[in-house]
Amino acid sequence: MGMNDTPSGERLHIGFFGRRNVGKSSLVNRVTGQDLAVVSEVKGTTTDPVRKAMELLPLGPVVIVDTPGMDDEGDLGELRVRKARQELNRVDAAVLVADAGEGLGPSEKVLLELFREKEIPYLIAFNKADLLDREQQEALGRTAEQEGKFLLVSARDNWRIRELKEEIGSLAGQKEQERHLVADLIKPSDFVVLVIPIDKAAPKGRLILPQQQAIRDILDAGARAVMVKEDELANTLSELKKRPALVITDSQVFGKVAAATPPEIPLTSFSILFARYKGNLFQAAAGAAELKKLRTGDRVLIAEGCTHHRQCGDIGTEKLPAMIRKYTCAKPEFVFTSGREFPEDLSGFRLVIHCGGCTLNEREMQYRLKTAADQGVPMTNYGIAIACMQGILRRSVAMFPAVQALLEEDF
Numbered sequence: 001m002g003m004n005d006t007p008s009g010e011r012l013h014i015g016f017f018g019r020r021n022v023g024k025s026s027l028v029n030r031v032t033g034q035d036l037a038v039v040s041e042v043k044g045t046t047t048d049p050v051r052k053a054m055e056l057l058p059l060g061p062v063v064i065v066d067t068p069g070m071d072d073e074g075d076l077g078e079l080r081v082r083k084a085r086q087e088l089n090r091v092d093a094a095v096l097v098a099d100a101g102e103g104l105g106p107s108e109k110v111l112l113e114l115f116r117e118k119e120i121p122y123l124i125a126f127n128k129a130d131l132l133d134r135e136q137q138e139a140l141g142r143t144a145e146q147e148g149k150f151l152l153v154s155a156r157d158n159w160r161i162r163e164l165k166e167e168i169g170s171l172a173g174q175k176e177q178e179r180h181l182v183a184d185l186i187k188p189s190d191f192v193v194l195v196i197p198i199d200k201a202a203p204k205g206r207l208i209l210p211q212q213q214a215i216r217d218i219l220d221a222g223a224r225a226v227m228v229k230e231d232e233l234a235n236t237l238s239e240l241k242k243r244p245a246l247v248i249t250d251s252q253v254f255g256k257v258a259a260a261t262p263p264e265i266p267l268t269s270f271s272i273l274f275a276r277y278k279g280n281l282f283q284a285a286a287g288a289a290e291l292k293k294l295r296t297g298d299r300v301l302i303a304e305g306c307t308h309h310r311q312c313g314d315i316g317t318e319k320l321p322a323m324i325r326k327y328t329c330a331k332p333e334f335v336f337t338s339g340r341e342f343p344e345d346l347s348g349f350r351l352v353i354h355c356g357g358c359t360l361n362e363r364e365m366q367y368r369l370k371t372a373a374d375q376g377v378p379m380t381n382y383g384i385a386i387a388c389m390q391g392i393l394r395r396s397v398a399m400f401p402a403v404q405a406l407l408e409e410d411f
Contacts, residue, residue, distance in 0.1 A: 007209055011053060011061045013361055014168055015091035017084065019107045020069030023127035024097045026155035028052070028066040031165060048080070049087050059169045065091060071107045086340070088114055089367040093121045093171045095164075100126035100140060100152060112147055121171045123149050125164060130154035179362075181217045181277050182248065185399055188222030190245035193237070195230050195257050197250050209358040210270040214248060234260045246399075248273065251383040252315055255390045268396050271383025274356030276400070278365040279381070283373065285403050287380035288388040290351045296330045298350040303368070305360040307339040315382065320353065327389040342368055345375075352379040 016024045029035055032052050050066040067087050068080035094115050098108050115122040129152035144150040153160045196211055218225040228236045230253040244265055249257040251269045261267050275284040302316050321334045352372050357365040372379035387393040397403045
């Protein structure tokens with residue numbers, strides 16, 4: 001990701017769904033203005049979801065997702081259909097592509113039900129409408145209007161593609177709402193100190209995404225960001241003439257930073273802020289209470305949204321498990337996932353601990369939280385778990401009184 005690029009997790013995701021050979025990939029190529037997807041007369045050419053980040057006016061930055069056909073067959077076809085269905089947990093809006101000559105069949109009806117069940121705004125695009133005469137187009141329109149908003153288009157002739165883009169923009173824009181990572185917790189001219197460890201896992205020459213986003217949000221609020229390493233924090237606080245409105249730290253150095261930060265200065269972590277920003281801070285805080293109940297043999301899922309290269313001392317695969325074993329005096333069994341892989345069945349786990357989810361969009365993070373909640377499995381995140389185990393969670397969520405009130409005194 002370049003310095004001027006909008007992170008994928010902050011872009012609206014728009015998925016194109018439908019049967020094989022209805023022209024999904026052709027429409028995606030027209031909408032994106034690129035030969036993004038391979039187009040062929042052979043059914044099942046698209047074998048995995050294909051993503052393209054682009055600017056789509058009036059929405060702005062989006063991710064367009066082309067999916068495999070939902071009617072694929074055979075063992076391999078079932079895997080492709082599963083991949084396509086998983087995208088329903090990630091997209092903010094959906095375009096159902098149907099063949100205008102065939103109308104809406106059983107496969108399309110199933111997809112429409114899934115859109116409604118998952119509350120995904122959708123649009124039906126009847127492709128190959130250039131092959132119909134006016135009477136046939138009007139008859140199709142009378143049938144389709146019962147199922148929701150629709151548009152007759154032709155990828156081959158580039159007919160009504162501009163209108164399709166505008167309709168997609170209107171559709172996805174229905175769910176857009178202003179959210180803040182930290183800006184609503186501070187005032188113009190405030191100082192905010194960001195504690196950023198530079199260790200083996202830190203990418204060379206740049207800041208990681210949560211740090212970048214926090215800095216931008218602070219600047220947008222008219223406040224001032226001061227970045228320090230953990231061993232420079234005490235001196236920095238003593239040298240500042242104005243008391244900081246907030247200290248935000250990387251979770252890995254939470255304990256050290258808490259000891260160096262006077263109690264009158266609010267303290268939290270990037271991970272806790274992301275739990276509020278994209279997830280459910282109440283659910284994550286409640287999930288942390290399960291940590292002290294863990295016993296030897298309990299299965300704990302540690303999930304990361306990104307797929308960064310694991311290094312010695314990795315927080316998810318090494319540091320967190322070691323902290324949990326020490327905190328519980330037990331030996332739970334740890335299972336690790338990363339990227340877009342997240343188990344649909346969580347029933348075998350006692351607890352899920354997730355990263356902050358900076359690379360995931362809000363919808364996917366909410367899906368993961370709901371999956372855990374629906375199956376009765378507590379779920380928390382890295383920063384909240386670490387703060388809990390170090391006895392500083394109540395202090396770390398003090399700026400959210402309703403959340404703090406849920407926690408026991410020793411948290």
